[in-house]
Amino acid sequence: MKLFLLTALTMCAFAANSILNRLAIESGASDPAGFAVVRVLAGAVVLAVLVWFKAGHLPLRNRRRIAGAGALSLYMIGFSVAYLTLDAGLGALILFGVVQITMFMVTSLTGNNPTARQLAGAMIALAGLAYVLWPAGTVQVDLTGAALMTAAGVGWGVYSLVGRSEPDALAGTAANFVVALPVTALSLLVLGGDWQMTGFGCFLAMISGSVTSGMGYALWYRVLPLLAPTTAAVVQLSVPIIAILGGVTLLGEAISLRLVLGAALVLGGIALAVLRLKPR
Numbered sequence: 001m002k003l004f005l006l007t008a009l010t011m012c013a014f015a016a017n018s019i020l021n022r023l024a025i026e027s028g029a030s031d032p033a034g035f036a037v038v039r040v041l042a043g044a045v046v047l048a049v050l051v052w053f054k055a056g057h058l059p060l061r062n063r064r065r066i067a068g069a070g071a072l073s074l075y076m077i078g079f080s081v082a083y084l085t086l087d088a089g090l091g092a093l094i095l096f097g098v099v100q101i102t103m104f105m106v107t108s109l110t111g112n113n114p115t116a117r118q119l120a121g122a123m124i125a126l127a128g129l130a131y132v133l134w135p136a137g138t139v140q141v142d143l144t145g146a147a148l149m150t151a152a153g154v155g156w157g158v159y160s161l162v163g164r165s166e167p168d169a170l171a172g173t174a175a176n177f178v179v180a181l182p183v184t185a186l187s188l189l190v191l192g193g194d195w196q197m198t199g200f201g202c203f204l205a206m207i208s209g210s211v212t213s214g215m216g217y218a219l220w221y222r223v224l225p226l227l228a229p230t231t232a233a234v235v236q237l238s239v240p241i242i243a244i245l246g247g248v249t250l251l252g253e254a255i256s257l258r259l260v261l262g263a264a265l266v267l268g269g270i271a272l273a274v275l276r277l278k279p280r
Contacts, residue, residue: 006223007235013216015242019250020208022088022243030201033188036080037195038202042209044181047174047218058175059168067162068172069179074155076180077187078148086145089133092240094146097126098153099160103233106161114230121273122230125237128265132258133240160224160232169221177214234273241266 024030030038051058059065082091100122104114114122159176166172197205224232241263248255 003223003226006219007227010216010219010223011235011238011242013212013219014236014239015246016212017208017216018092018239018243019246020204020212022247024201024204025083027200028198030197030205031195032080032083033191034195034197035201035205035208036076037185037188038197038205039209039213040076040177040181040184042206043214043217044174044177044209046210047170047177047214051171051174055168055171058178059171060175060179062175064162064166064172065175065179068159068166068176069183071155071159071162072176073180073183073187075152075159076155076184077191078150078152078155080188081191082145082148082152084145085142086149087135089135090141091145091149093130093133094149095153095156096129096237096240098150099157099236100126100233102154102157103161103229106157107229107233112229118230118234118273121269121271122234122237123269124272125234125266125269128262128267128269129237129240131265132244132262157233160220160236161229163221163224164229166221166224170218173214173218173221176217231274234270237266238270 021032021035024035025032048058079095086094104119104122107114163169163172227235244259245263248259
């Protein structure tokens with residue numbers, strides 16, 4: 001039950017990231033690139049201060065930083081630039097679909113093949129997510145945006161897998177944010193165009209970086225060693241559904257039958273993939 005609650009709290013933190021991001025960008029308070037840089041900066045500062053008071057140093061000179069910070073930078077850069085040209089729903093679908101493929105593929109290559117039930121559950125959950133997020137009307141996919149979101153999905157999948165071997169979740173997350181900050185900022189400065197941000201947008205990005213990203217990612221690194229890689233992959237499909245329900249509750253967005261049916265498919269698929277069925 002404790003593991004379930006920690007995992008659910010982590011998914012809610014990820015969903016809150018999505019809500020804050022959407023609120024800032026759709027209201028015109030920030031552009032995606034500026035939001036991402038302030039987000040990483042706030043997470044790096046808050047986490048570094050916490051680790052410094054706890055341990056006195058950050059594990060920056062570590063081989064895990066190459067994979068951890070590199071994957072985090074790839075996710076942040078690809079995610080932020082892709083949304084300049086890609087539909088939000090389609091982008092989320094590409095992101096989480098690629099995360100599934102990445103984590104399942106790496107898991108298979110390491111000798112831990114997912115079971116048929118896990119694969120079936122992941123496919124059902126992904127189908128439910130596609131049903132909810134698929135854009136209405138004619139779908140025009142920007143190939144550059146799709147490629148960038150695919151790279152973001154690979155980055156987040158690798159970041160999640162690397163977290164399973166992180167001995168100190170808080171220190172490892174803080175070091176990843178610190179190392180990823182200059183890489184992300186420089187790349188988005190080149191690729192992201194003009195940065196436009198109001199005080200409200202900066203505030204939302206700081207909350208996202210310090211709380212829902214910084215603390216949420218640290219909690220994710222704390223939970224990951226306790227989860228099977230396939231389970232860690234599948235449960236993340238709940239994040240867009242939680243974010244949409246959060247938008248309904250907090251932003252007054254409308255709820256639809258399509259959302260209810262899609263959410264049921266997602267939760268049913270996750271349950272099929274994660275829960276262990278006891279034989280009679």
